[in-house]
Amino acid sequence: MLDFQEIPYDWLEPGTYLEVKPNYSDLGVLPYPVRNLIAAQKLATGTLAPGQVVEITRPGQAEALFGRGSLGAEMIEAFKAANRTQPLFVTALADAAGSVKATGTLTFAGALAAATVLRFRIADRPVRITATAADDTLALAVKLAAAINAETDLIVTAAAAASVVTVTSRHGGEVGNDIDLRVDVEAQPVPAGLSITVGEMAGGAGNPDITDVLDLVENDWYTAIGHPWSDATNIAAFEEDLRRRYEAMSKLDCHGYVFKRGTYGQLSAFGDLANSPFLTFGGLSRSPTSSWVACASLMAICSFHLANDPARQLRSLVLKGVGSPAGVDQFTETENDLLLRKGISTFKHLPDGTVTISRIVTTYKVSNLGVPDRAWLDIMVPATMSRIRYDWAAYVSLQYPRAKLIDDEDSAAFVGRADEDDEIGTSVVTPRRMKGTWAGRCRLYADRVWIERVDETIRQSVFERDEADKDRMNARQPVQIVGNLMVLAGSLEFLA
Template sequence: MVAFNEIPYDWLKPGVLVEVRPNYDRMGAVPYPARALLIVQSLAGGAGVAKTLYRITRPDQGRALFGAGSVGADMVEAFKKANKTSDVYAIALADAAAAVAATGTFTFAGTATSSGVAALYIGSVRIAIPIIVGTTAAQAATAAVAAINAIATLPVTAAAAAGVVTLTAKHKGEVGNGIGLAFARRDGDSVIAGLAVTVAAMAAGATNPNLQDVLDVIAAEWFTDIALPWDDATTLGLLAAELATRYQAMGKRDAQAYLGHRGTFGGLTTKGALTNSPFISAIGAKNSPAAPWVWAATLAGVATFQLANDPARQLRTLPLPDIEAPPTADRFTDTEQNLLLGGGISTFTSLADGTVTIDRIVTTYKTSPLGVPDRAWLDIMVPKTASRVRYDWSSYVALMYPRHKLADDDSPAAAERDAVVTPGRMHGSWATRCKLYERWGWIEGASDTVAQSTFARDDSDRNRLNASQQIIIIGNLMVLAAALEFQV
């Protein structure tokens, strides 16, 4: 018997009554609502209100909302360069009240005996200081300060004293330590005879904003991908706990977070050990011109777009737009990269022209809850694919069986009524969806895993159907190991 939602069962007046409704038996993939979030730090000059969500559609919105030279401006611009189409929001926190700003210096010494251009670098920005014969250290420093302070989008302000240019981060907190400083870094940059320049890296920035202030605001919001600029232990602890809760069956707000780290091999190893989360992916570099928060936002932009298109496909070889490779001497060896991957730090490849491409994006998950080494959640495709399958299956069941009754497989009602579902019928629906997931390249071995899956009514609650649903997430070609044998 057909079950109607709109036609009364006892209607007597003659006529043709037709109820129109969709049939979901052969539906394709449920549209996946990829939605990214940039958690940023803002300056007082921005028009945005702290702890308020803003929908981002243009790359210059960050500057207006969060201030010129802010972390927020950089992250919005970086994400939009990497991803022009995905739905993205931003929410900001101001500097912590007790925070300390990082400082660094360019120290000029001597007097120029030749003319040229002194090339200073703050992050990826090149500041060219014209030098003529006879220019003193104090004069060069004064010129450098004027040039630096004229660029409103830089993350620092400058002041000169006795040939020393002191740079102070516009933001207070640890983010300032991630601002790269360099002199004559690129091929073709000249070194001025008689005038030496010494660089002291940005340091001493301390105390980040409290991430919990943002987590409270977005507690009920759906975001699939989140980038943030802070990587201290306290922040990462809060982040890992939040993402674990979101991924639980009762959470239903799956999200992957992206971080950028700046440091030596040892420093990145320490950072990777701070969390053990399947839902955090961090990428690190030593002395990169790009700030860590720019790495995070760029990676988030690429991953949001690509993994929404295909959650099971690796991101290898994809470029990170406008991310400049670290100097050759500061790039990690293959052995170091292999160890970083095992320690929860994703890796990249530097091409000859300075372009940076993704090598392998892993999560920070390394050991089971009992401390046993475990690679179950190694690659980002694992949580992303599992999340996508779960979202699609949950949506399909909600559409297919919205008001159905539940009966045993041998129930007469199941044979006579179309508004009755049984464990066997649900098992059949799972088999149908798994065939689609396999065709789409999300899973493999569907015939075996469907056979291993079980559906049964709960012994204590006749309104509940319990299931064990097995899948094998498809692999990716990461390593080709071969023995090349020559015959003699």
């Protein structure tokens, strides 16, 4: 039953002929081909044309491709700051035709008694001006507008009129509403006699259509996709595409990431937009960091650590480059718990302003029948199942590339064979042999602590030849994904 790929079965010429080929019987878990994709808006100065996908190896490439001060450049910078090793691909969309740019204001009132430095944070980037006692509110507005415009990496521009600085998003669309404006009183208080009122960014409307991106990469392998558009239309299209990718006949497993700044009520409504095991929403209230920056950072961290171990929770990992909301704006424990039930991932805040991951969940909440269901609650579930599915399918392709399929009971195949696995090579497979192969892989997954109760998994797995199609094998392969210590509930008692 030895099988040869290169040596003819009826060769007569004397000589020694040796095929060289790998033996996959003891192959470890196969490397997972991670590929991250960011889709974002570009400015007119960006050289990346819509319809192109390019790989980013250095953060500096982003400015040329998307334009300096662009949304895309910020997302790429954030991703690369958190994840420098995994492949990152990007594609661009221009602002939607007719889109409206968000605007906000900073209004000066009062007067200064002495020279001072006034500090601001615009989209979480520091901006400062030196003010003198001779500066009236118009002069202060002019100085601030000039300082903002001098920061060419900022995603906004500014103009001064009277005592008001109007800040305008460089991009059209709803995304601009998530840009944060604030006076940095923590760095330096505003002196007595002067007041600065912030009018939050608003009025942006008309995001690009993500279907152009989804159609472009319809048949391409990406393990994570992140984008900045949180409107209902784009979320619905994204959710459907992720569902299609995960289907058995597609095998393009991919996880999606979207982030939003908002109040508890706004994020609750955001969570209701999707019900997908393959889509993660993040949310913070009044973080100084733009939502797309937080999205790119979250995707970078999740992609890196889930590739290392898809079954391990992400709690306590730092969300690099993301600023913490002020204490009054942080969600309470109860609000975080309720947000998790809405499909919104949650975060913790350290005293130094660092944001860490609390729990990363999917947006899946109810079954197709509307029944509450936690089967896909944590991001580790689809991540682990994707790794197992990829490894199993790839291993079977390597181990049995041209195998013949016969019944277990076919005596002609195994007469005199003490050990079928040692004797018949890879040219013949039976349901029993395939189950043995599956058992070996399951023990490998258990060694990595991806699954537990491995003996029960093997016992319950079923492989059988299809009754109507002699060329097909059907299988049922239940696995128990390993748990994670999320909650420790105890009763700490003392003797009275």
